[in-house]
Amino acid sequence: MSAVTRHRLLLLLPLAVFLILGGYFALGLTRDPSILPSMLIDKPAPVFALPGLSEGEKGLSNADLTGKVQLINVFASWCAPCRVEHPLLMRLANEQGVTIHAINYKDKPEAAKAFLAQMGNPYTAIGADKDGRVAIDFGVYGVPETYVIDRQGRVRYRHVGPLMPFDVDEKILPMIRELSK
């Protein structure tokens, strides 16, 4: 290779660097770094037993998670995005017949009850996680979070943040259908 050709090739270097960086960003920027993988995927849900919102009311334990494909929704009355996704949960429960269990995260029972009275109650059972310890066992790091649980009580999918119609149609419902087969 003569010196001249080599220098010509060198001129292409910025373009090459640009393409590499461009490709890197094109991939990297489509990912949300705040969304973390769950450690529980394909593993049994943690062992827990939570009391209900009121004295004597049925709570939620991991024994309730087997036998039926279902969702676990971690919510709190003080969490604004929970309000955003709530109508969607109502539709899932009422129109699609999806079983949704709830973990009420670090909430006042009265506030949670008022929230459900106002927005509707899509939950089959609710466990009150007042100190947030069960949520830590699940690896929850922000509310709302939604888990898809299979018949054997294993966690199959986790969604962080409010559910959007897109998430439900593209991911949650197809997954529930697949697991229910």
Next chain:
Amino acid sequence: MAAIALAATLSLPALAVMPDEKLADPVMEARAREISKELRCLVCQNQSIDDSNADLARDLRVLVRERLVAGDSNEQVLAYVHDRYGDFVLLRPPVTGYTALLWGGPFALLLLAGFGTALYMRQRRRDVDTMPAPALTAEEEARLAALLNDDKPGVGR
């Protein structure tokens, strides 16, 4: 005035760790602080739970202290949190197949850059060695002759 000045010089930077979280045993508390500095707050992701004021960070700090009181070693406490939140929660993630690029990347890049530079330098030296000297123009030729003849008595100027 003197009291204010004294207070200002004595006051420490605000810490996230609240007095009510602290353990009575200073040795245990020091271990808890050490562990907390290794754990990432998942809410404000570039802070450790020791630095963060987020609720979850506080809960995790309390949890770390509880595990210590229950008799866990530092490693066991870290493993407990790692089991729930994954590699991301560790500010120094373990070297695994998945994180190999993260740990090895900078060294690979350095090696590559060094190799490239060495190659470039070698080529350059070879170029200089083999480059033919350019021919002189007529003007330069005349000037050279004049200079060479300068110190010869009786010739030139």
